[in-house]
Amino acid sequence: xxxxxxxxxxxxxxxxxxxxxxxxxxxxxxxxxxxxxxxxxxxxxxxxxxxxxxxxxxxxxxxxxxxxxxxxxxxxxxxxxxxxxxxxxxxxxxxxxxxxxxxxxxxxxxxxxxxxxxxxxxxxxxxxxxxxxxxxxxxxxxxxxxxxxxxxxxxxxxxxxxxxxxxxxxxxxxxxxxxxxxxxxxxxxxxxxxxxxxxxxxxxxxxxxxxxxxxxxxxxxxxxxxxxxxxxxxxxxxxxxxxxxxxxxxxxxxxxxxxxxxxxxxxxxxxxxxxxxxxxxxxxxxxxxxxxxxxxxxxxxxxxxxxxxxx
Amino acid sequence: xxxxxxxxxxxxxxxxxxxxxxxxxxxxxxxxxxxxxxxxxxxxxxxxxxxxxxxxxxxxxxxxxxxxxxxxxxxxxxxxxxxxxxxxxxxxxxxxxxxxxxxxxxxxxxxxxxxxxxxxxxxxxxxxxxxxxxxxxxxxxxxxxxxxxxxxxxxxxxxxxxxxxxxxxxxxxxxxxxxxxxxxxxxxxxxxxxxxxxxxxxxxxxxxxxxxxxxxxxxxxxxxxxxxxxxxxxxxxxxxxxxxxxxxxxxxxxxxxxxxxxxxxxxxxxxxxxxxxxxxxxxxxxxxxxxxxxxxxxxxxxxxxxxxxxx
Numbered sequence: 001x002x003x004x005x006x007x008x009x010x011x012x013x014x015x016x017x018x019x020x021x022x023x024x025x026x027x028x029x030x031x032x033x034x035x036x037x038x039x040x041x042x043x044x045x046x047x048x049x050x051x052x053x054x055x056x057x058x059x060x061x062x063x064x065x066x067x068x069x070x071x072x073x074x075x076x077x078x079x080x081x082x083x084x085x086x087x088x089x090x091x092x093x094x095x096x097x098x099x100x101x102x103x104x105x106x107x108x109x110x111x112x113x114x115x116x117x118x119x120x121x122x123x124x125x126x127x128x129x130x131x132x133x134x135x136x137x138x139x140x141x142x143x144x145x146x147x148x149x150x151x152x153x154x155x156x157x158x159x160x161x162x163x164x165x166x167x168x169x170x171x172x173x174x175x176x177x178x179x180x181x182x183x184x185x186x187x188x189x190x191x192x193x194x195x196x197x198x199x200x201x202x203x204x205x206x207x208x209x210x211x212x213x214x215x216x217x218x219x220x221x222x223x224x225x226x227x228x229x230x231x232x233x234x235x236x237x238x239x240x241x242x243x244x245x246x247x248x249x250x251x252x253x254x255x256x257x258x259x260x261x262x263x264x265x266x267x268x269x270x271x272x273x274x275x276x277x278x279x280x281x282x283x284x285x286x287x288x289x290x291x292x293x294x295x296x297x298x299x300x301x302x303x304x305x306x307x308x309x310x311x
Numbered sequence: 312x313x314x315x316x317x318x319x320x321x322x323x324x325x326x327x328x329x330x331x332x333x334x335x336x337x338x339x340x341x342x343x344x345x346x347x348x349x350x351x352x353x354x355x356x357x358x359x360x361x362x363x364x365x366x367x368x369x370x371x372x373x374x375x376x377x378x379x380x381x382x383x384x385x386x387x388x389x390x391x392x393x394x395x396x397x398x399x400x401x402x403x404x405x406x407x408x409x410x411x412x413x414x415x416x417x418x419x420x421x422x423x424x425x426x427x428x429x430x431x432x433x434x435x436x437x438x439x440x441x442x443x444x445x446x447x448x449x450x451x452x453x454x455x456x457x458x459x460x461x462x463x464x465x466x467x468x469x470x471x472x473x474x475x476x477x478x479x480x481x482x483x484x485x486x487x488x489x490x491x492x493x494x495x496x497x498x499x500x501x502x503x504x505x506x507x508x509x510x511x512x513x514x515x516x517x518x519x520x521x522x523x524x525x526x527x528x529x530x531x532x533x534x535x536x537x538x539x540x541x542x543x544x545x546x547x548x549x550x551x552x553x554x555x556x557x558x559x560x561x562x563x564x565x566x567x568x569x570x571x572x573x574x575x576x577x578x579x580x581x582x583x584x585x586x587x588x589x590x591x592x593x594x595x596x597x598x599x600x601x602x603x604x605x606x607x608x609x610x611x612x613x614x615x616x617x618x619x620x621x622x
């Protein structure tokens with residue numbers, strides 16, 4: 001058995017903890033960089049309940065945010081929220097060695113570019129997580145369902161680093177789709193997230209059923225999905241119109257569902273407004289595409305933030 | 312001095328109380344129909360502080376909602392909010408004699424038609440109030456500023472009843488503009504109300520300054536005003552594009568202002584969503600005019616209402 005590549009997880013919330021555990025199961029050395037949960041994880045490790053079994057593990061090293069690494073990791077996996085006040089390039093900089101591959105397991109669109117500019121020599125692997133998991137208390141994560149990753153090399157293709165990592169995740173027990181066009185996959189995921197997440201926030205936490213069953217609600221969602229699609233097409237990722245029906249029908253088949261952005265909002269946590277919506281509207285503007293529905297929701301969220309004294 | 316026409320005010324909140332007081336000052340017999348404030352007004356009358364002086368008065372008769380009139384009034388002045396659950400035709404029906412003129416001092420668009428259909432033989436006078444006044448406790452009203460009425464016969468023209476009433480209001484001490492096209496004046500007022508009021512609600516009570524200063528806020532308001540204007544034009548009320556600038560500039564000159572719909576929302580009172588916004592979107596649909604910004608706001612408000620278990 002050859003030596004497994006070393007992993008460093010930056011941002012060990014629900015997502016980072018879960019995928020760290022999977023790679024630990026695959027036999028990799030897994031370290032974490034933590035801020036507020038440093039003490040508890042150092043003492044007790046990370047506890048994870050999951051339909052896959054008990055995924056609890058002790059990281060090989062637990063670093064404090066702002067600390068210094070003993071060695072550069074082979075893969076640095078970044079799992080923090082994409083928020084206006086968080087400079088992700090600065091956050092990972094101390095841990096990025098010359099051969100470190102940077103792996104993003106994060107939501108949204110247009111989130112890779114600033115990291116690609118900050119680390120032009122390091123390969124970047126961009127991932128989308130399809131998972132239901134939540135951090136229930138410090139150092140404790142509940143994995144409820146799913147877990148699949150869609151991943152590819154940024155900005156496109158599938159290089160050896162991506163291939164190797166995907167095999168480790170599969171070895172650890174989850175499904176992985178590798179894709180030649182990961183940015184296109186981001187657009188595809190945003191067909192759902194970009195309309196439903198922010199709309200749910202401005203509707204004060206409405207779930208999927210409330211959103212779709214409200215008079216005019218489904219039509220509004222359809223119009224918003226259409227706008228995302230038009231921007232994606234202009235960016236070189238045309239999609240089939242039938243995806244609108246698929247997104248609606250698929251959502252109607254799920255139990256009524258309050259998405260994570262709505263939950264963040266209702267719990268006074270910051271929301272990934274720009275990663276999920278603002279960047280789409282900015283790209284639309286650059287491409288000269290009208291997105292009046294998306295823009296109305298975006299500006300409303302900005303007004304609320306201004307009212308609450310946030311950016 | 313000839314005998315003055317008799318007045319019955321239905322809905323003696325801030326607006327009804329104020330304009331009732333003005334007509335009392337003009338020498339008219341003024342009665343009121345009240346629901347929750349029946350006892351206190353019967354006992355103490357209506358107290359009104361105003362820059363115009365003390366406008367407090369005792370109605371000649373105080374009727375209880377559901378009671379029976381002793382005589383039909385010459386003018387029935389309706390000042391209730393226009394809300395989905397309130398059947399205004401039913402509300403005024405017991406008090407409408409064969410010669411009673413029905414006067415509406417209410418906000419919004421498309422609010423006359425159901426009354427015109429219910430009382431096809433009675434003249435209808437439609438009024439817009441430009442006033443800052445609020446009911447501070449049962450039977451007590453604070454008139455802060457303004458007070459002008461814009462009025463005309465519905466659906467258009469200025470008949471003798473309208474003329475007579477306007478002269479009484481002027482005699483009582485306020486400014487009145489009579490207009491041949493009162494529905495056009497409603498559209499003109501809605502250039503402001505239809506964008507600002509509902510937007511302020513979905514932005515959780517943002518004031519005018521917050522709305523306009525937010526990144527993208529002024530552009531959104533301009534787009535919404537443009538949509539209202541397009542619908543008004545299709546309805547036969549074309550307006551000059553310069554009114555967009557005028558509305559923005561005028562608003563910027565005022566002190567930051569939280570509009571009455573925002574205050575209603577923040578105080579858990581029902582909002583006149585359909586009178587101010589829903590009817591505009593419905594008319595747009597009938598006319599085949601796209602109003603994506605207005606529609607996004609409307610549907611969001613409906614989602615919130617659904618979430619709160621309201622219609």
